[in-house]
Amino acid sequence: MSTDERRRRLREALVDAAERVIAESGLGSLKARDLAREVGCALGAIYTVFPDLDTLILSVNSRTLALLDKHLMESGGIGPKAGSVEEPGAATQRLVALANGYLGFAAQNRHRWQALFAHRMADGRPVPDWHRAEQMRLFSYVEEPLRALQTNLPDEDRSLLARSLFSAVHGIVSLGLEEKLTSVPLPKLQRQLELLVSATAHGLKDG
Structure with missing residues (x-):
């Protein structure tokens, strides 16, 4: 060998x-x-x-991101066929499905999911570009349906909006699953996510 x-x-x-x-x-x-x-x-x-334990941890987190990516794709990450226009109602449903898919993954893979956010690079070093690119791919699932809701929004603003919506969903999931606080049953968490995402999408619709 x-x-x-x-x-x-x-x-x-x-x-x-x-x-x-x-x-x-x-x-x-x-x-x-x-x-x-x-x-x-x-x-x-x-x-x-x-080179260090950080790189080993990032390699594990990379696998977790790949699993999350697959899970979100199956939950509603596939958009309309090329050349077709997604209706605002369908875009809203897709955002809700993605939010609930994210909750489901976090609940089923608690430790792996937490490691994505708990890990910090030693000595304040930045996250490597290859791993950051994997993280950014997750936001693309949110950006696509947002395009149907805000057709004239510049790409940069849409990207920032996708991150903000992801952060809001993540916050609800994180607090709802946090055992140090009062945990919330999954059906109630799902309902909260549906209300948040639906209300946000309704407020974003053109016109």
Whole structure:
């Protein structure tokens, strides 16, 4: 086996192990020494395939974003066929479906979802461009139906609006699922999301 192949296998084994820890116990339970023990390598070997633990965590979060991306696509992320115009009512329904899809993913993958927002790069370093691009893709699901509601809104303003709406939905989901506060049953959370998103969409409609 070549050195490159050994490194590739070690890298995959470490990401798999880190993913299991985060999914089962949360980001705070992730320890480099425990990972090395689980995959059967020396502690220092981790840093021959990852420059630091942050990059390993981002690799796990990248997998989580891919799962969330797929979940949102199945929840309502597919827009109308190219060349067709989406009706405002359909756009509103799609936004509601996306919000509830986001809630469903967060509820079913609590630790993985929390790790997306709990992780901070060491020493205040910026998030790498490749990972930021993966994060930005999620906003595109919100931007598309917003285009049907605000047809004349400049692209930059639509992008900012998509982030604001995502932040509002995320806030409701986060507080509703937070065990330190009074948790809210999922059906009630869904209803709150439907009210928020529908009211926002109604206020945004042209004319």
